[in-house]
Amino acid sequence: MKNQKISIQFLGATQTVTGSKHLLKTPELTVLIDCGLFQGIKSLRLKNREDLPINVKEIDIVIITHAHLDHCGYxxxxxxNGFKGQFLMTPPTRDLVEIILRDSAKIQEEDAKRANDEGFTKHEPAKPLYIEEDVEKAIKQFETRYDAAWIHLSENISFQFLKNGHILGSAFIDMKCYGKKIVFSGDIGRQNSDLLAPPTIIEDADYLIMESTYGDRLHSNHSPLDDLEHAIIATLEKGGNLVIPSFAVGRAQEIMYLINQLKEQKRIPPVPVYLDSPMGADATDIFLNHPNWHKLNSKEAYLVSRHVTIIRDFHDTFKVLKTERTKIIIAASGMLTGGRVLTYLKEYGPLHDNTFLLVGYQGEGTRGRALQEGLKEVKLYGKYVDIHAEIVSIESMSGHADQKEMLDWMKNFRKIPSKIFLVHGEPQAQDIFRVKIQDEIGAEVIIPEMNQEFELI
Ligand SMILES: [Zn+2]
Structure with missing residues (x-):
């Protein structure tokens, strides 16, 4: 039985930055926008194992804004759980989601195995949330759309993907629904990215579902190249290693591009660079395969990874660790919640001459946030490790718009949206952003709670 009214229910990313899932219920279709995993503190991670408060079989279609796990990992x-419909996404997002989910399954299987082998799990036995077989099954339901035109889902519902500058393939969902416009921001990117075009201007929205990661912050106006040069030179002078925790997809390519620029401009010596990620090479190929989705010409795109040694095999990580020469290592995950970067944290974290450079947002409850806040001890694979390496954070490379960039983008609306829902932000950022939007845009701002539902039309 379909809904009689049009409403939106927030099943994740409410007063937190992960687990994006926004359910639009209408008389014709039930549409889920994003299908993200909760990450970070344990109480959040456990939500991935709870049933959704809805009948999954009632969802007709899922639309994915971009290929980060907190938007596609679920x-x-x-x-x-029984969803049989299609997942719609842009072509680069599809390519990236495939490798990201395969990697996510592998990490979960490895972590569960390690927890069981080493006996540090309190739950017997530790079980992965999903395995590679589940991923392969889901991929069969993927469909790509992008012709910069309206995609008709039903008589009264259509939408278009519009580039939003966050990562390769990322897009706003600009939706017409029973004569009203509903815009989902996804994660909104920067005005002046080296790799991506700025977010598309949208002039009308009746309802806006808006991210708010940096709702309380302005990024520095340093150039990312200067910040990166400074961190690299400082580490070289100490004779240590520079580890850059990073999403292997999108962000890693940007870092490789910038390091190559520094080398070409002779601002840093020809220091060896490793991308330790089984999916890093694939992600770099995907970059080359979608030239219309980034700013680099084919030669520049090719040069992004030519100076980098890509480590696929887990055993080679130990060879890299043993290399005595000073080096730069890029490894996932970006918030040190899992993945190969943890091996580097375990080995290089206790030593003073190494540096960990945090270039992206560090969510609440993650090891990245703990390090950023000066914690000198982290728990890794069930054991405590003392951290003496230098921890440096730079914001100039953020993939998220800051408060001003988001407000400037919203000021393009010709008429004030009747409601703006803030999602994907922590409480303090959201509250400051809410006041700022009310003062500068004049719209009604709502900060939804987990599973809260609002009637729209
Ligand atoms: Zn994202």
Whole structure:
């Protein structure tokens, strides 16, 4: 039985930055926008294992804004729980989501195995949320759309993907629904990215579902090249290693591009660079395969990774660790919640002459946030490790618009949206942003709570 009214229910990313899932219920279709995983503190991670407060089989279609796990990492669970419809996404997003989910399954299987082998799990036995087989099954339901035109889902519902400058393939969802416009921001990117075009201007929205990661902050106006040069030179002078925790997809390519620029401009010596990620090479190929989705010409795109040694095999990580020469290592995950960067944290974290450079947002409850806040001890694989390496954070490379960039983008609306829902932000950022939007845009701002539902039309 379909809904009689049009409403939106927030099933994640409410007063937190992960787990994006926004459910639009209408008389014709029930549409889920994003299908993300909760990450960070344990109480959040445990939500991935709870049933959604809805009947999954009632969802008709899922639209994905971009290929970060907090927006797509729950896809295999949704399929396991009975969703049979399509996942719509742009072509680069599809390519990236495939490798990201395969990697996510692998990490979960490895972590569960390690927890069971080493006996540090309190739950017996530790079980992965999903395995590679679940991912392969889900991928069969993927469909790509992008012709910069309206995609008709039903008589009264259509939408278009509009580039939003956050990562390769990322897009706003600009939706017409029963004569009203509903815009989902996804994660909104920067005005002056080296790799991506700025977010598309949208002039009308009746309802805006808006991210708010940096709702309380302005990024520095340093150039990312200067910040990166400074961090690299400082580490070289100490004779240590520079580890850059990073999403292997999108962000890693940007870092490789910038390091190459520094080398070409002779601002840093020809220091060896490693991308330790089984999916890093694939992600770099995907970059080359979608030239219309970034600013680099084919030669520049090719040069992004030519100076980098890509480590696929887990055993080679130990060879890299043993290399005595000073080096730069880029490894996932970006918030040190899992992945190969943890091996580097375990080995290089206790030594003074090494540096960990945090270039992206560090969510609440993650090891990245703990290090950023000066914690000198982290728990890794069930054991405490003392951290003496230098921890440096730079904001100039952020993939998220800051408060001013988001407000400037919203000021393009010709008429004030009747409601703006703030999602994907921590409480303090959201509250400051709410006041700022009310003062500068004049719209009604709502900060939804988990599973809260609002009637729209
Ligand atoms: Zn994102």
């Amino acid at each position: 896809i295999p669970v949704l399929v396991k």
